[in-house]
Amino acid sequence: MKLTSIIPPQVNLANGSFTAPDVQHKSTLLGSLAGIFADHLAWQAMPAESAVYHVEMLPSCAQEGELFVGTTHLQPGKVGDEFFMTRGHFHQRREQAEFYFGLRGNGLLLLQHQEGDCTLEQVFAGSVHHIPSFTAHRLINTSDEVLSALAVWPTVAGHDYSALQPLGFKLRVFADGTGWKAEAQYE
Secondary structure, three states: OOOOOOOEEEEEEOOEEEEEOOOOHHHHEEEOOOOOOOOHHHHHOOOOOOOEEEEEEEEEOOOOOOOEEEEEEEEOOOOEEEEOOOOOOEEEOOOOOOOEEEEEEEEEEEEEOOOOOOEEEEEEEEOOEEOOOEEEEEEOOOOOOEEEEEEEEEOOOOEEOHOOOOOOOOOOEEEEOEEEEEEOOOO
């Protein structure tokens, strides 16, 4: 028997950055988030090239039984009074669940079951979040620092951004003094 010793990919648990030769990176710019924020005029007035969030992930085979692991780094900021957030999505295969692990910063995880019930969970370093099947999810940064969360999800899950259109999530989160408030957008 031949024994091989390798150094696996690594993740810095303080900030969520991966160390590996094949880390994949994707940035989402403000200009690509048309229709996501409530205040369309405030969104239009901001620089389209502003980075809202960055995702880094390790590659994996897209087949049954395999998992992706990645970190979302959501910048602090607001469009009008609404905090920066990820686009949010259902999984294409709705029965697929996911886990988020808060690494740094403070924010919220907005969960919306396909029947429309919503939950907000506080995200912070050390928080653990189970995103059930049949549930749309979005990160919202309510702090003045980067919000980073590590995610693990099935490679076959896929992302369905269109299922929330044209109405979007039922809840929006706005700045309220030094905190935040959630407002229902529709029933």
